[in-house]
Each structure stands twice: as C-alpha cells, then as structure tokens.
Amino acid sequence: MRTEALTRKQQQTLDFIQRYIARHATAPKLREIAEGIGIRSRGVAHRYVQALSDAGYIASNDGNIRLLADNPHRIDATLPLLGKIAAGKPIEAIPGEDQLDLRDFFGSNNYAVRVQGDSMIEAGIYDGDTVIIEFRETAENGDIVIALIDECEATLKYFQRSHKGRYIKLIPANKDMEPMVYEAERVRIQGVVIGQIRRY
Amino acid sequence: MRTEALTRKQQQTLDFIQRYIARHATAPKLREIAEGIGIRSRGVAHRYVQALSDAGYIASNDGNIRLLADNPHRIDATLPLLGKIAAGKPIEAIPGEDQLDLRDFFGSNNYAVRVQGDSMIEAGIYDGDTVIIEFRETAENGDIVIALIDECEATLKYFQRSHKGRYIKLIPANKDMEPMVYEAERVRIQGVVIGQIRRY
DNA sequence: GGCTTCTGTTCTCATAATGTTCTCATTATA
DNA sequence: TATAATGAGAACATTATGAGAACAGAAGCC
Structure with missing residues (x-):
C-alpha cells in the first residue's frame, strides 16, 4: 500500500476527510465529500474514497470511513472546581469537590x-x-x-x-x-x- | 457493545441527552428529546434512544435514562472556529486559525x-x-x-x-x-x- | 371512583438519503 | 495519439429518517 502517489483530487479528498473528521468527529457523507472537493457526483466521490482505501490511507466499509493515521490528541474536558469565591467582599473560599465539565461545549x-x-x-x-x-x-x-x-x-x-x-x-x-x-x-x-x- | 458508528441523528440525540443531563441533572422526556433534535414524533425519538441503548452509550429502562461511564466521553478540546462576526459579511474563516483550542485550559x-x-x-x-x-x-x-x-x-x-x-x-x-x-x-x-x- | 393528561412503547406507512456500480463524456498529460 | 484523470449522472438496493396512530400504565385532579 501507499506505493503510488495520490493524484491531486485524491489528495484533496483526503485533506477534506481529515479536516471534516477533525471538526465533526464523524465521517462525511459522499455527498458532502463531493461538495467539499468541488464536484457534483457522488459516484466520483466514491471512486476517490475507494482509491484512498485501496492505497491504505483510510478504511472504508459500508460508508463508515476511519482514518488510519494517528488520531488527534484527546483530553478530558473537565477541571476541578474549587468552590465559590466572593468577588465582592472577601469571604472564605470553600473547597468543593465539584468538577467543571465543559463537554457540552x-x-x-x-x-x-x-x-x-x-x-x-x-x-x-x-x-x-x-x-x-x-x-x-x-x-x-x-x-x-x-x-x-x-x-x-x-x-x-x-x-x-x-x-x-x-x-x-x-x-x-x-x-x-x-x-x-x-x-x-x-x-x-x-x-x-x-x-x-x-x-x- | 463495541458499536458500529452512530448515525447522524443518533449522535445528535446522544449529544442532546448529555447536554440536557449536564444542565438539568435529570433525564429528558421523549417529547423534549424530539423537540431538541428537531422532530415531532415521540416514537422516532424513542427509536433513537433505543439505538443508543443497544449500542451501549446509555442505559434506558422505563423512561429512565442514565449515561454509561464507558461511553466515548473523552473528546478533544477543540472546536471549529468560524471566524469573526461583524457587520458586513457572513461568517468567514480566519486564515491560519480555524480551530479553537482549549487544551491550555x-x-x-x-x-x-x-x-x-x-x-x-x-x-x-x-x-x-x-x-x-x-x-x-x-x-x-x-x-x-x-x-x-x-x-x-x-x-x-x-x-x-x-x-x-x-x-x-x-x-x-x-x-x-x-x-x-x-x-x-x-x-x-x-x-x-x-x-x-x-x-x- | 372517574376523568384527563402525560409518558413510554410499539407499530405501520411513507419519503429522503446514502452507498454502490455502471456507462458515457471531457480534459489533462506523457 | 494513447492513457490516465476527472466529472456527470442514471439505476438500484439498503438504510435512515419522520409522522402519526394505538395502547397500557402512571399521575394528578375533580
């Protein structure tokens, strides 16, 4: 695999898929890929996806696309929440055991x-x-x-x-x-x- | 339990449930889920909840929804950054900076x-x-x-x-x-x- | 109790979307 | 010119999605 260089449109397709997954955490549809690389035919988009799969850049079966390259760094979107602090009069800072959870962001x-x-x-x-x-x-x-x-x-x-x-x-x-x-x-x-x- | 990828609406449903629980500390009703994901049918909402349950993301019996601890909760702390909003033009991308990265938080x-x-x-x-x-x-x-x-x-x-x-x-x-x-x-x-x- | 209302659940019917394969052009390129 | 790359779009099977009816149970209300 990965022996032959990608054509320009194949590279463009790969770039688009990577960008899309980074953003949406889910694979793009053929229709979106087509639109993303500036064509109108789902069939053509499918051809590029197939080529990328054959070349070993992605794994694609039944419309599920996975990147085979390393995954983006993922971290836990939580922080210890130490309790309320009065920004008015200084009052005691009470240590709480809560967590600030930003996952819904x-x-x-x-x-x-x-x-x-x-x-x-x-x-x-x-x-x-x-x-x-x-x-x-x-x-x-x-x-x-x-x-x-x-x-x-x-x-x-x-x-x-x-x-x-x-x-x-x-x-x-x-x-x-x-x-x-x-x-x-x-x-x-x-x-x-x-x-x-x-x-x- | 290791699941096939969620469909778009299933993912949307899961996001909504997570967000709802994070905010209200209680599970949403099917009616609210339906509204939250932009449909009108409780039956369809139930179908998505069932699918999420089958896939192991949530536990649901008799209308009680619980998030399961082992679901893919680790998310990357970045968001697409769509650019400045100001009068004049639709939102346009910022060259060179298209991800909001909160990892330093x-x-x-x-x-x-x-x-x-x-x-x-x-x-x-x-x-x-x-x-x-x-x-x-x-x-x-x-x-x-x-x-x-x-x-x-x-x-x-x-x-x-x-x-x-x-x-x-x-x-x-x-x-x-x-x-x-x-x-x-x-x-x-x-x-x-x-x-x-x-x-x- | 009787009544209404809300809920979860299951079901059928329809429609839209999707992946896949195919043929037929057109364009670039060696 | 010959070959590869690119694009459009038809055709098909399958899945995803949405509406809404019907029903049982729970909860509240008079």
Whole structure:
C-alpha cells in the first residue's frame, strides 16, 4: 500500500476527510465529500474514497470511513472546581469537590466564533471574546443568536419575536445601539450562544 | 457493545441527552428529546434512544435514562472556529486559525472557580461566571488573581504591588468599590486567571 | 371512583438519503 | 495519439429518517 502517489483530487479528498473528521468527529457523507472537493457526483466521490482505501490511507466499509493515521490528541474536558469565591467582599473560599465539565461545549453541532465589536458588551461579551454556538435554526426569545440577515450579513444579538412571529427583533446589549426589526423571512438563525470564553 | 458508528441523528440525540443531563441533572422526556433534535414524533425519538441503548452509550429502562461511564466521553478540546462576526459579511474563516483550542485550559496546574459577586464586573467577569486559574504563587501587576488574605479570606481582584513590594493593592473592577491595600505578608497568591467561561 | 393528561412503547406507512456500480463524456498529460 | 484523470449522472438496493396512530400504565385532579 501507499506505493503510488495520490493524484491531486485524491489528495484533496483526503485533506477534506481529515479536516471534516477533525471538526465533526464523524465521517462525511459522499455527498458532502463531493461538495467539499468541488464536484457534483457522488459516484466520483466514491471512486476517490475507494482509491484512498485501496492505497491504505483510510478504511472504508459500508460508508463508515476511519482514518488510519494517528488520531488527534484527546483530553478530558473537565477541571476541578474549587468552590465559590466572593468577588465582592472577601469571604472564605470553600473547597468543593465539584468538577467543571465543559463537554457540552464540544458537541458535534457546536462551533466557536470570535466576537468583534461592542454590541453585546452589556451582556458581558466583549470585543475579542469567543462565543460557543450550538447550531440551530430556531431560537427562543431572549436567546443570544447569530442571525444572518438577507443571507449576507451576520450579527450577534438578543433574539425576540414580535407581531406573532411575523417580525424578528434583534437587540444589542449596548445602550448606544438601537434594536433592529426585520420581517421574519429576512432573518435566518445560524445558531444560539451556549457559552462564552475569554483568555487572558 | 463495541458499536458500529452512530448515525447522524443518533449522535445528535446522544449529544442532546448529555447536554440536557449536564444542565438539568435529570433525564429528558421523549417529547423534549424530539423537540431538541428537531422532530415531532415521540416514537422516532424513542427509536433513537433505543439505538443508543443497544449500542451501549446509555442505559434506558422505563423512561429512565442514565449515561454509561464507558461511553466515548473523552473528546478533544477543540472546536471549529468560524471566524469573526461583524457587520458586513457572513461568517468567514480566519486564515491560519480555524480551530479553537482549549487544551491550555486543562493543564494539570489549573483549576476552576465559580465567581460570586460583582466586584470584577467591569472586567467582564460576572456573578456566576467561572474563571480558569493557573496555580501560581506570584503575579505581575495587572493580573487578575485569587488572593488569600490572612490565610482565611479569598478574593478575586486585580493585582498590583506598591511601595516597592512592601504592600499589595487588590483592585476591584467596579467603581463602586474601593481598592484594598495590605502588607505583603498578609497576602498569598493562590493563582492567576488565565481564562473565563460562561454558560447560557 | 372517574376523568384527563402525560409518558413510554410499539407499530405501520411513507419519503429522503446514502452507498454502490455502471456507462458515457471531457480534459489533462506523457 | 494513447492513457490516465476527472466529472456527470442514471439505476438500484439498503438504510435512515419522520409522522402519526394505538395502547397500557402512571399521575394528578375533580
């Protein structure tokens, strides 16, 4: 195996599969592979997958693709949680035995977005922060969402329906900015904020 | 028990259940699962739960769902990072940085602390947030630290030395509160904030 | 008790999606 | 020119997915 060099499209296919699995922790469908490498035919995608399998780069049976290369480094997404600390008056720090578990941040439908701008500053989301998004097409009033307006402009705002759902109001958390109201058809929800992360 | 790979919806169901249990400390109803994964039929939700049970990811009898300890809980601490969100364009990828890597949050000298109170609110650290602490006994001016005062009171503040190190000033990020100054011997640093996390 | 409501469970029916194999072009390349 | 690489898409069998009906049991409510 692995004797002959990969053709350009085969390499492209392998790259795509690796990237996809790194992101989604699950194998892509032939349809997604086809789209990912810029073709339309599932049959052709299948041909490339077959070639990669024959060449020993991946194992593929019955649509289940596994990478044969080394797996990405995996770690436990938990931390000891030492108890509450009063940021107001200093009070005793009580050692707890709890664990901070961040696994729900890493669901397969989640992604992260770097925030730019101050429109959510009063919600404690600052310029440069990263928000964790759960991909969903619907939201509840009060959720912080990523909304795509007219399929071209993405924004991070509080979500609220109005007029029995015919309009959607996107509310910034910044008193210097005004809420925006759109017909519901112009707004597409791209996900709901489930967490926020900042580094120092 | 070693399973064939989960289908997409099965994975989605498992993610939802895990997230739900993490948040509510109780198992979701079939109705909620259905809604959570975007379908309307309890019967279909039941089918997925059954499949997860057969595959050994969860234990389910009579509507009681438990997560099994040996399921693939170890996940990698990275997320796709989809780029900056700002007015103008859909989310676009950041060249050279397409993964949010949180592994440095999980170093062995790190721990998490739940914040109580508003003294760091102007630094964007809100009541109920969790801060990630790297255990250290020294800090630099401007760091946010956990400081133990007189070996009995812990507090989260900006750190600053004064009077050539003879005194330590602990500064809240809240203009309604006053900085506090202590002799250096009375203050012991317990760690420095390297990150902050919030859930919604 | 009788009634309603909710739940889990099982079932059938339909439709969409997927992997696979195939033939027929077109394009690049040696 | 000859060969390999690439692409489209049809055809087929199988699986995945979704809706909803039907039923039994539990729980609450009058």
